[in-house]
Amino acid sequence: MADDLALKRTVPARHVFAIYWRSLASQIRSIIEYPADMAVMASAGATWNILQFAFLAVLFANVPDVAGWSFHEMLLLSGLLSVAGGASALFADGIWNTGSFIVQGDIDYRISRPAPVVVQVASSHIGLQSFGEVALGLAMFGYGWYGAGLGLAWLPVGILALVFASIIQAALVTALCAVNFWIKGPMSIFAFLMIDLQGNSMRLPLGLFPVAVRIVALFVVPVAFVNFVPVAVITGHMSAWWLIGPPLTALASLLLAAGVYRLGLRSYDSAGH
Numbered sequence: 573m574a575d576d577l578a579l580k581r582t583v584p585a586r587h588v589f590a591i592y593w594r595s596l597a598s599q600i601r602s603i604i605e606y607p608a609d610m611a612v613m614a615s616a617g618a619t620w621n622i623l624q625f626a627f628l629a630v631l632f633a634n635v636p637d638v639a640g641w642s643f644h645e646m647l648l649l650s651g652l653l654s655v656a657g658g659a660s661a662l663f664a665d666g667i668w669n670t671g672s673f674i675v676q677g678d679i680d681y682r683i684s685r686p687a688p689v690v691v692q693v694a695s696s697h698i699g700l701q702s703f704g705e706v707a708l709g710l711a712m713f714g715y716g717w718y719g720a721g722l723g724l725a726w727l728p729v730g731i732l733a734l735v736f737a738s739i740i741q742a743a744l745v746t747a748l749c750a751v752n753f754w755i756k757g758p759m760s761i762f763a764f765l766m767i768d769l770q771g772n773s774m775r776l777p778l779g780l781f782p783v784a785v786r787i788v789a790l791f792v793v794p795v796a797f798v799n800f801v802p803v804a805v806i807t808g809h810m811s812a813w814w815l816i817g818p819p820l821t822a823l824a825s826l827l828l829a830a831g832v833y834r835l836g837l838r839s840y841d842s843a844g845h
Contacts (some may be wrong), residue, residue, distance in 0.1 A: 674756065
């Protein structure tokens with residue numbers, strides 16, 4: 573069913589983006605109707621970043637560096653990861669609903685609509701915490717940039733790092749959420765594991781961890797290219813040739829997400845089967 577209705581239909585890209593933005597706009601309008609909820613959730617996202625800043629401030633009040641990384645360089649790591657996670661929640665948070673949509677059969681009527689299912693699912697929800705998370709993440713990134721003494725020459729690289737980080741984050745979450753087409757559960761366990769891996773390791777220099785963790789973060793589930801690799805290059809901890817990694821990883825992650833979701837839809841036969 574999914575193969576016939578969703579995979580063989582050719583939809584103009586302009587039409588797809590129009591549907592995506594209309595769906596996202598409807599979510600924003602519904603959020604504005606409840607300003608108190610929006611304020612509370614945005615504050616929650618900001619609070620998490622404030623706690624991260626406080627942790628780093630206390631840590632570097634007692635040690636001069638962590639594995640050769642300074643306070644401001646660590647702020648760059650945390651800030652970039654927060655922006656990537658917040659942007660993913662802002663533009664594609666609905667992808668976390670993949671599992672519940674599959675179990676409840678809500679994928680059925682999305683298949684019949686003239687737009688890619690993954691776009692409809694991704695734009696079905698906005699994470700309210702993302703507003704505060706992105707704002708404070710950008711503040712941490714900017715303060716870290718200034719404190720690390722990075723000039724305007726690296727600014728284009730920094731902007732591209734923010735863009736590629738957001739793409740990689742959203743694409744990897746999408747690919748891992750699509751695994752629910754086969755495991756048939758409402759919770760996206762593998763995506764949660766990835767977020768946990770990032771929270772525990774990607775806010776710290778990768779050199780602190782065993783070789784196995786570094787290999788996984790660089791080449792298996794390439795979360796290191798979200799924040800660690802670009803920041804390490806900008807701050808001189810890695811050679812410049814590593815800069816090719818984030819755009820290639822972004823492209824590969826997008827292809828992976830589209831491919832896994834496509835295969836998942838092919839195997840989908842409705843909640844009643």
